[in-house]
Amino acid sequence: MSPDAPGWEHAMKEEMDSLKENDxxxxxxxxxxxxxxGGRWVYALKENAERGKIFKARYVAKGYNQTEGIDYHETFAPTANLTSVRALMQIAAQNxxxxxxxxxxxxxxxAPIEEDIYLEQPEGFEETSxxxxxxxxxxxxxLYGLKQSGRNWYELLNDYLEQNNFERNQSDHCVYRKQIENETIIVIIWVDDLIIAASSEDQLNSFKEKMxxxxxxKDLGKISYFLGIQFEQKEGEIKMNQKMxxxxxLERFGMSNCKPKATHSELKVECDKNEGENNNEIENxxxxxxxVGSLIYAMTCTRTDISWIVSKLSQTLAKPKxxxxxxxxxxxxYLKGTADYELCFKKTDKTLSLIAFSDSDWASSEEDRRSTSGYCFSLTExxxxxxxxxxxxxxxxxxxxxxxxxGLANTTQESMxxxxxxxxxxxxxxxCTTMYGDNQGAIALSRNPVNRSRSKHIDVKYHFIRDAVSEGKIHxxxxxxxxxxxxxxxxxVSKIKILKFKCFLFGN
Structure with missing residues (x-):
């Protein structure tokens, strides 16, 4: 549809009115x-259940024309770690x-801007002296499009939250907590979306009114959809899934009608790589x-079970075959048959504590004979x-x-x-984090500073695990x-092993 259509003209006028209202x-x-x-118009056509098609227009700056040191200085703006979101769901369900x-x-x-930046007026809305x-x-x-806009917005929101007695988390600078006697409120920031977890409705409504x-x-009520993740809340339970x-x-890559698989990969992944047609490079x-990028996002958010194969596929992005x-x-x-898998955070009778599993597969890569490490953490048994x-x-x-x-050293880093x-x-x-490992030699090595011929060459950076053990930070x-x-x-792994560990990985 042409931007000259009446719907787009109205959307552009709304955008200009919004820019003027915000001074x-x-x-x-x-x-x-x-x-x-320089500036340009960006258009979007969105579907709304109540209003049908909605025309959206935004006048943005051409940030690629900015000159460092004149038009901008610092540009970094943090976003919340998805680990923080999942941890919050468990804490919220528990409390x-x-x-x-x-x-x-x-x-x-x-957000105010410090630098002097000049922008052309949009065509059709020009004014003269x-x-x-x-x-x-x-x-x-x-303005949207400027390199420093994200940082300016974060600093403005950070200052406002700290003025209202919120404490910023030292590990994740997009997580804030406020304690008022026995009442708690936690806020997670993802650019312009905020997740709020409060111990009482009064605290929740009070914070909303201040904001x-x-x-x-825009108050979206109970969290139900965030960053492509669906949420479902019940008493003492919160679920996260990416079925949609x-x-x-699957539809995007023409696999909607594919036949489901029981495992995420063949048990012999390395077989037949160097033979026949399978060794040809992909034309496009x-x-x-x-x-692979789409799979990475699914794995990052909720799908622990595909982590290994997605990591392996990511290593071939340069020249895929x-x-x-x-x-x-x-x-x-595999995802077609397991689309209903979801993280299920439930309230438990025991106090929350960190539990970790750490494992490594020795010399698993045929190309360079390097090993693969893996770990996972939960707050409940x-x-x-x-x-x-x-x-x-x-x-x-x-x-x-x-x-x-x-592998244990890497798990210890995440534990801290x-x-x-x-x-x-x-x-x-x-x-203290309870950490499970399946190699007696590695466990002994972490507890005792022995210097045997088989271990004396190990890099010093991995030995900090011994300090963590002696200080009681990990067990x-x-x-x-x-x-x-x-x-x-x-x-x-086999279908049997996936089903065996599914309960712990997903909580159901």
């Missing part, structure tokens, strides 16, 4: 020696918190990269997991013990991060291999 700019002549950044979501309308237009001179916009507020008095807000996202992904690797595309489509077929990772190790391990020891994160979110105190417990949940994160 975003002032009209002035362009100073000598300065250049305009019967009310979890709601609010959205800031035209968020960037609230009294004597007919050409005028430009001198920005007073941040509405400062910003143009997975179905759209763009689709493969888009597919036919067998890589076949493997990626195999994952889609029944699951689900709140943090996980599957990653190829940066060095070649000379033994299974060494590979497992490096989560401990600090949770102590800034929850009223409970988290001190490593032996776990038989058949009960090692992290096994799913280090290698291709």
């Amino acid at each position: 975003t700019f002032e009209l002035t002549t362009l100073p000598e020696g300065r250049k305009t950044v 019967d918190f009310f979890v709601h979501q609010i959205d800031v309308k035209t968020a960037y237009l609230h 009294d004597i007919g001179d050409k005028l430009v916009y001198k920005l007073k507020k941040s 509405k008095s400062k910003f143009n807000m 996202y997975i179905l759209k992904m 690797p763009k689709e493969y990269r888009e597919l 036919t067998h890589d595309l076949v493997a990626a489509k195999h994952v889609l077929r 029944q699951g689900p997991v709140i943090s996980w990772k599957s990653k190829k190790q940066p060095t070649v391990a000379l033994s299974t013990c060494e590979a497992e020891y490096i 991060y989560l401990t600090q994160l949770l102590n800034g979110m929850d009223s409970s105190v988290y001190t 490593i417990v032996y776990c038989p291999t058949e009960d090692m949940v992290a096994d799913v994160l280090t290698k291709s």
